Amino acid sequence: MSAPLLELDAVSRRFSRRISLGDRIAAKLGATVEMREVRAVESVSLSVMKGETLGLVGESGCGKSTLGRIAAGILAPSAGTARLDGKPVMSETGRREKLTTRVQTVFQDPFASLNPRKRIGEAIAEGPLAHGLIDRAGSRAYVAEQLSRVGLDPSYSSRFPHQFSGGQRQRIAIARALAMKPDLLICDEPVASLDVSIQAQVLNLFLDLRRALNLTAIFISHDLGVVRHLSDRVAIMYLGRIVEIGPASEIYAAPKHPYTQALLASVPRLNRHREGRTAFKPIAGELPSPLSPPPGCHFHPRCGFATERCRSEPPQLRPLGPERWAACHLAE
């Protein structure tokens, strides 16, 4: 770990409703048209070092997938830039195209991410052929190599996605991403749709590949146990902002932000050596709508420690120790 491979510099992403003709006429006539805007990601800065796995955790709607897509060059940020090795991931102007093949993504649903009408060999070879990483003559051997690397029989290359189980499909999706020889792999909930026993197989595969290829990865998940197992550092997101970031072992052992504390406390743990049942300590209240996030600290309506300051002034990420940052007025 030395230089950062990926740098996100104050990236934001907003989604707004398309303005309809009716709204436009109403606006012309002087009516105030409500512009509902979702701030999916609000000014997030972070960096991922070479060889590191960063876990990105949060509940649905917190913006973790949007942030992953910005890093992967699938979505252009509304503000800020994502840079890989100092060079922008996407073009700054015009059609905002992805400029690099060195970031690849593995998506959650292997049923949706593989074209059902394409043989998996073609699906794996398509990218490398289009970008000239391999030529037609060498593609068969290349595909065989990719398949055996993820623990699948090379003879499967002429099969279609429906002939595989969920776990096998996720292996194919990983093989397809790795066939582009990426430096950075974005994994967006890659094991969320798999059964526990299959999930363990895919996690083990990921651990092997990471070691063998010296991969850098962003691992997005709502499953705190999975993230703990894989990540060197963890970033916790809440309503578009990072609320805490730091080494995985330290965050899990001593979370500083009240949201992280509450989140870790509310996760049912498989404690195999516990006497009887335990009481749950859930977070009160619901996730506010990202259409109208609360002012100040987004977490203050659900926070037991909130003060007047938390209701008005959004906290900035502050350093709380080596490599540890939290966005809370009260953390120290």
Added chain:
Amino acid sequence: MTAALEVRGLKTHFFTRSGAVKAVDGVDLTIERGRVLGLVGESGSGKSVTGLSILGLIDHPGRIVEGSVKLDGQELVGLDRDAARRVRGRRIAMIFQDPMMTLNPVLRVGTQMSMALRAHETVSNDTARERSVRALSRVGLPTPEQCLAAYPHQLSGGMRQRVAIAIALLHSPSVIVADEPTTALDVSIQGQILQEMQRLGAETGVALVWITHDLAVVSSLAHDIAVMYAGRIVEHGPTADVLAQPRHPYTRGLLDSVPGEAKPGEKLAQIPGSIPALIDLPPGCAFRARCSRASGACEAMPEIAEIGGRLARCFHPLEAA
């Protein structure tokens, strides 16, 4: 005292063109009042079909081919349609994974709740309203009056699931079968629902069958665990015993597959292979192809037998540690 729910030798098969799928193939369960049973398994293990069979909700081409389901001592298998409807929703209720599938999207919550009440009782509008409000506040909804006037799409996922639970509780049933009720919810909301269910179970004395794939959820909620594999229960006993010292190799494999207890970054002890297709399952233990302890003996089906304070279906059970 008779158990709230007693299932004996339940077999539910689906007769498809390519053969009979033995989704549930001989399941025995007993649940006392006020207890929570966690029915655990991976997809295709038959846990959901077991739940649906208990309520008599199996449709063509599926059929309960054998066995008995007794609710407070009354046999449910073989009841005619009308008799089954008098029991279902009143003395036994079900909560599904997706509350959007349970709730009618075009009716207000209040309308649906009074319909559920009137399916089994004659009540006045005022009484229906009052009982609905009481049920909604019991599941922790802060503004039950507003909730009655809302349509399901106006509620969040967690609130919808609370409404579904409130409807299940309306008639104070003896048994509730909950099929992955928190799987679609965020962890913070899941925590709230689990807390409510734990409290409600203790308060109302309802017996709860909690179907899930998530061992961590049952480990803190359930008194007893039954682990299913390929249509059969392979291990069944008190939660603490089963988790601390699993005797069936499949239970052990499942527990070891869960990241969280393992050292971060280390490889997880994985179960090789995947769940077999339930069509034309070869005789013998269904887990033997994935099992490191399998021997020639496993080509016959082991009986479920008592070992170390729980039941396990294995010829080569793990030793006590």
